[in-house]
Amino acid sequence: MLQIPEKLFVTRSVHRTLGLDPNNSILSCGFIHHTRHLPQNENLVFKYYGALLLLSGEGTYLDKDGKSTRIYPGCFVQRLPYIKHSTITKEDGKWLEFFVCFGYETYRSLRHMGLLLDQPVLSPGLSQSLLDRCLLLYDHLEHSTQEQLPYLLLEAQQLVFGIYDMHRRQSLRPSVRTLLYEARDLLGSGQIPDDSCRGTAEYLGLGYENFRKLFRQEFHMPPHTYLIQKRLNSAKELLLQDSLSIQEIAARTGYPDSFSFSKQFKKYTTLTPRQFRALHQVPGADRGSARQT
Structure with missing residues (x-):
């Protein structure tokens, strides 16, 4: 178990904004230490993305339906935007968390790309390197200029992605x-x-x-999305070959017919297969052998 230095058991935080809308431009992080349960941590609703990594202490997370999950050192609690939740702290004086927050639109974009999960409690565990990254983000944000904030927003996201990766490695055999x-x-x-x-x-x-x-x-990403991307990437390579028709390419990439293939190809690339082939045609090349049925 990672030993947390006593000097970290002090509440300190830094809050910055990248723009005028606080819910979309917030960027903050810090350490919170308290010795008793705080009523203001019940029935919270954040308008931005927030998360805490529990470094010391124990407690309980309650979701919007009242379902409880025990939290302990090494748990990562996501406070998802516009979803009611509560964090009940065990009153033993040991609670220490590192928190990070960024704007709603950033969260929504990452969620749309499948980079953030809607699972509120993850279990990445603790390591010295993870604690060092938390301390480094805090130090960078505390001493940053306004011009440096976009880079620190990326650093905050990278910290969360690193925690996600630790969770996956812990949870998968x-x-x-x-x-x-x-x-x-x-x-x-x-x-x-x-x-x-x-x-x-x-x-x-x-x-x-x-x-x-x-x-x-x-x-x-979901397996269906991966399968589509894989098929379309193969199709793009085959479309560069003059000798293959659209129907043949559809069959080779797992589509039942050229219509289904063309429809999905256009949906994801904004071009029909024929338009893609024409766009990537080498000037002066003889394409008479292409059989586009």
Whole structure:
């Protein structure tokens, strides 16, 4: 267990803003030490993203429905925007947290990209390197100029992503992680009879819903999104070959027909396959051999 230096058991924080709207421009972090439960930590609703890494002490997290989760050193508690929650502190004088906050629009963008989870309590554990990163962010933010704040916003996000990575490594057994990487290679490869997301999960002996959850935790996107990206990347390479028709490319990349392929290709690239091929045509090349049925 990481020993927290006694000198850190002092409340100190730094709060900055990158713009005029406090809910979207907030950037803050710091250490909070208290010896008793504070009523103001009950039924909280943040209008921005906040999170705390518990360094010392114990308590209970209550979600919007009153479901309780025990929290202890090494827990990472996400205070998700506009969701009511409570944090009940054990009154033993040991509570010390490091918190970080950034704006709602930043949170929403990261959530939309699948980079942040809606799971309120994670278990990354503690390490000296993680504590050092918390101290470094605090020091950087405390002594920053206004011009440096965008870079520190990225540093705050990188800290959260690092904590996410620690949580994944703590929660996944090596055997499960091996299966997930095998699933990633099999998706859309044509190596198994049904290389769809559900077919791949069944082939590896994983329950589909659990597979979706674990795949997203490990690779920051749902397996269906990964499969689409993989198929479209293969299609783009094949479209550069003059000898293949759109129908042939659709079949090779796992689509039932050229219509389904073209529809999804345009949805994700804003171009039809023919437009993509024409855009990447080498000037002066003879494309007469292309058979675009």
